[in-house]
Amino acid sequence: MVTSRIDEWVTTTWRSVASTWGLLLEFAGIGPDVDPHTRVTFRAIADAVVPETPALAEELGPEHVAGGLAVDLDEFAITYVDDGFQFGLPHLGPQGNMPIADPIAHVLDTAALTLLERGDNEEEPSLDRALSLLGPDDPSAAKTESAVGPFAKLSRRDRLRAIAILDEFEVEFSPTDHDLLELDAGLVGQLVVGFMEMIYYSEWQGYDDFTEPPSRRNHPNDPDAVQSWRQTGFPGFANGYAALRGYVGTDDGPLGDGDAWTTIDETTGVRIRRESGSFRENDYDTGGYEEPFPVESG
Amino acid sequence: MVEDSYDAIVVGAGGDGPVTAWKLAEAGLSVLVLEAGPFHGNEQWPNPHEEPGGEASSSVEDLSGDLLDEQFTTREFEMITNLVFGPADHERGFWFRKFPGDGAILQCAGVGGTTLHYTGCHPRAYPASIDEQGHWPIEYADLLPYYREVEEMCEVTPAPVTAKEELFFRGAEAAGWDLIEDLNVTEPGYRPQPNAIKQPDGKLHVDADYDGDFTYPDVEGDSLALGNIAGNPHPRGAPFEEKAKRASNVSFVPAALRTDNVTVRPNAFVTDVLTETPRGDTPTATGVEFRDTWSGSVERVEAEVVVLAAGAIETPRLWLNADLPANDWVGRGLTIHFGDNVMGLWDPDDLEETIGKPTVDQHEGQDIAARFDYPGVGMLQTVGTAPGIGAILGFGASASGFAFQNDPADAPWDTMGRLAGGDLKRLLSDHRRMLQILVVSDDRPHQRNGVTVAPGVADEHGPIPVVNYEPSEGDRRRRDELARIAADVLREAGASHVHRSDSPPTALHVHSTMRMGKVVDEACEAYDVDRLFVADHSVLANGVGGANPTNTGQALAARTGERIVERHF
Numbered sequence A: 001m002v003t004s005r006i007d008e009w010v011t012t013t014w015r016s017v018a019s020t021w022g023l024l025l026e027f028a029g030i031g032p033d034v035d036p037h038t039r040v041t042f043r044a045i046a047d048a049v050v051p052e053t054p055a056l057a058e059e060l061g062p063e064h065v066a067g068g069l070a071v072d073l074d075e076f077a078i079t080y081v082d083d084g085f086q087f088g089l090p091h092l093g094p095q096g097n098m099p100i101a102d103p104i105a106h107v108l109d110t111a112a113l114t115l116l117e118r119g120d121n122e123e124e125p126s127l128d129r130a131l132s133l134l135g136p137d138d139p140s141a142a143k144t145e146s147a148v149g150p151f152a153k154l155s156r157r158d159r160l161r162a163i164a165i166l167d168e169f170e171v172e173f174s175p176t177d178h179d180l181l182e183l184d185a186g187l188v189g190q191l192v193v194g195f196m197e198m199i200y201y202s203e204w205q206g207y208d209d210f211t212e213p214p215s216r217r218n219h220p221n222d223p224d225a226v227q228s229w230r231q232t233g234f235p236g237f238a239n240g241y242a243a244l245r246g247y248v249g250t251d252d253g254p255l256g257d258g259d260a261w262t263t264i265d266e267t268t269g270v271r272i273r274r275e276s277g278s279f280r281e282n283d284y285d286t287g288g289y290e291e292p293f294p295v296e297s298g
Numbered sequence B: 001m002v003e004d005s006y007d008a009i010v011v012g013a014g015g016d017g018p019v020t021a022w023k024l025a026e027a028g029l030s031v032l033v034l035e036a037g038p039f040h041g042n043e044q045w046p047n048p049h050e051e052p053g054g055e056a057s058s059s060v061e062d063l064s065g066d067l068l069d070e071q072f073t074t075r076e077f078e079m080i081t082n083l084v085f086g087p088a089d090h091e092r093g094f095w096f097r098k099f100p101g102d103g104a105i106l107q108c109a110g111v112g113g114t115t116l117h118y119t120g121c122h123p124r125a126y127p128a129s130i131d132e133q134g135h136w137p138i139e140y141a142d143l144l145p146y147y148r149e150v151e152e153m154c155e156v157t158p159a160p161v162t163a164k165e166e167l168f169f170r171g172a173e174a175a176g177w178d179l180i181e182d183l184n185v186t187e188p189g190y191r192p193q194p195n196a197i198k199q200p201d202g203k204l205h206v207d208a209d210y211d212g213d214f215t216y217p218d219v220e221g222d223s224l225a226l227g228n229i230a231g232n233p234h235p236r237g238a239p240f241e242e243k244a245k246r247a248s249n250v251s252f253v254p255a256a257l258r259t260d261n262v263t264v265r266p267n268a269f270v271t272d273v274l275t276e277t278p279r280g281d282t283p284t285a286t287g288v289e290f291r292d293t294w295s296g297s298v299e300r301v302e303a304e305v306v307v308l309a310a311g312a313i314e315t316p317r318l319w320l321n322a323d324l325p326a327n328d329w330v331g332r333g334l335t336i337h338f339g340d341n342v343m344g345l346w347d348p349d350d351l352e353e354t355i356g357k358p359t360v361d362q363h364e365g366q367d368i369a370a371r372f373d374y375p376g377v378g379m380l381q382t383v384g385t386a387p388g389i390g391a392i393l394g395f396g397a398s399a400s401g402f403a404f405q406n407d408p409a410d411a412p413w414d415t416m417g418r419l420a421g422g423d424l425k426r427l428l429s430d431h432r433r434m435l436q437i438l439v440v441s442d443d444r445p446h447q448r449n450g451v452t453v454a455p456g457v458a459d460e461h462g463p464i465p466v467v468n469y470e471p472s473e474g475d476r477r478r479r480d481e482l483a484r485i486a487a488d489v490l491r492e493a494g495a496s497h498v499h500r501s502d503s504p505p506t507a508l509h510v511h512s513t514m515r516m517g518k519v520v521d522e523a524c525e526a527y528d529v530d531r532l533f534v535a536d537h538s539v540l541a542n543g544v545g546g547a548n549p550t551n552t553g554q555a556l557a558a559r560t561g562e563r564i565v566e567r568h569f
């Protein structure tokens, strides 16, 4: 039941959005701005997935406080999902990429409404909470107020709960009446959680401009240059490490060779040895094979 | 230059296609390999993601280690974006496939195919999965000579031990498992990975106080820096064929080009298989139609034999879109090694005691260098990742919601589910003291699982693939058993916290959608179309027991190459 309501809602929303000139201009690459609703919603996503965490300062150190918003993760995420999938359909602009940030933001609102309807939210929605996500470069709170959807008003944990609801649904949204695009609601969850996390924890923030062609991108590969690397201790990308300990093997087996560097188990004689041996080309017999677990046919 | 006709056309230069191309060319046939993605490390395409570059490459002299160094930056986010299945043009997004839930299919486009991402693990199938599970019309023994040939080409050797492998081996031994030293595995136990990665330079031993550069020729072979999922150009400075990771672009493509009988045409997406049908007879393949992904122009090429090697999603998609004869098993029987992630986290003092230093440092060593085998159930492997890929693979998705919504009570893991927010930040602050184990289960082919195309949902190359995957009860139980074993091994290795993702179905290994015995015969020629062969993981009759599939896919592709020559030339 909820599924069909979401379907209907998304389809109607998409139609109404798609019929506005603004979106058409955006398709043509002329429209300058991200839709304010999309902007606030993506700030709310980034803030929930990689929040600012003052509490971690004492526990882990001051470098663990800053979150996704401090590095404009939300802005890049919008660019990334809008440029992320291409259908080569000419009316979608020269690259044929399918802009999906706006529909994603609307799907999240629907999920938020479902959460509220079920009474599964732990805190009350709040407009002020949403407005507090705005950055210094965003339009004023007064201008943005009307663009704040139900998702952005939820508390951080409730936003994650709303995202989790998406796993229950198959959402379909259709960019035009001709080319039906079905997206699983789960894909939305994957983009706003999984991809958000991958982008944040990767080297992404260190580029001067990731939208440049690969040969013109610069990356300092300095552990200090990327906020998330400072938080994970990742030392940056390296050409190599003198980290070899040897090769595992037993005293009388073929695998390891040379001196033992360390012993894994004295009774079985498994050790890490200096040199490599090789695997044994053994005879095999599968006659006694039994399925450890039941097997269904077909 | 691409000619009008060839003895054979191979569609896809991924893991397996180049193997068949090499075999055919060695036999003296002229071969055109059409690849949808770009050709990295080739003088014809100095900026493969920015300009259309040359048309085709027919000479091993075109291969350039320097260009590979430049293009394979090993920066994880950039390389994922460059390699994942999509057009070469960096301004355009991935090609879309519909996959259920919040899982995904991870495949690459480009010469080398998904082996550009792969971590080089080349075990053989479990013999019982071929001889006892009832799916295969041929025997394991039939594959043995081809395994040996592939293992030699790929320089498969026992993987080196660094801190993270020692930690795993200690845990596995303490948990009571035996060390396996065999190639043909019939009993459960742990072993080093048989990896298609040149072994590291002995200078890189921790006791050798090496302080030189990690570039060629100072070091030869692997340099023990993570980077296989991101392409892996190590050791930097090495000529193309001296790169440590023997992905198919480094192993089989040069060998194929060296015959002077092979032309590789990248940026060429095949959209149709051409056939002729003598009255009342089965159709015969006569060539293909392809579309240039930069210019959009369309060309046709003829051949005596067409070999589909576009991978287990695109090969059935192409069959279905080309309107070849209907067969109930085209696209059906998909196995993906229904997987999971179990992560261990250690206290520094405990690490000091087990491995002699306070960190695991998963970024050192080969990405995946230790494994646990369990014929009939599947396998486990340790995975080192940079934090971005680690986050999305290990924590970004779950079939059971966020960790804070679950109470695992007396399960063998302390937490389960997706991680985000403060929980994620706290956990990843310990990135250097954690180790993930990838659970890879022996899921079985079921007809409901597979690839269809939905008319109306089309991109520039026709209706897109729509994938269905729903594991069976048995598949789930095998996976749960492996997850329990993984948790036990981590605990025995001293982990203070164990987290299970309960990942949604996610496809890193994709097979058995054009199964031998169902869609193709024992030589991998289609039952319903003459002179049309399949040489990629889609012909595997099952998921080879859960072992990493590429050794078996390539062994079979080598065998298919020989069968084609015997049958038709």
Ligand SMILES: Cc1cc2nc3c(=O)[nH]c(=O)nc-3n(C[C@H](O)[C@H](O)[C@H](O)COP(=O)(O)OP(=O)(O)OC[C@H]3O[C@@H](n4cnc5c(N)ncnc54)[C@H](O)[C@@H]3O)c2cc1C
Pocket (backbone or CB within 6 Å): B011, B012, B013, B014, B015, B016, B017, B034, B035, B036, B037, B106, B107, B108, B109, B110, B111, B112, B113, B114, B115, B116, B117, B118, B119, B120, B121, B122, B229, B268, B269, B270, B271, B309, B310, B311, B312, B314, B315, B318, B368, B508, B509, B510, B535, B536, B537, B538, B548, B549, B550, B551, B553
């Ligand atoms: C992160 C990761 C790690 C992995 N590690 C391992 C490992 O250690 N060991 C292992 O055994 N396996 C591993 N795998 C899996 C392994 O890479 C694949 O199983 C293997 O590459 C499959 O080979 P294939 O030939 O079937 O398909 P692919 O390698 O995917 O090749 C198919 C090729 O066809 C091209 N193509 C597709 N459609 C068309 C078309 N219509 N026209 C022209 N070209 C087309 C594609 O661009 C691609 O290059 C890993 C996979 C991933 C994602």
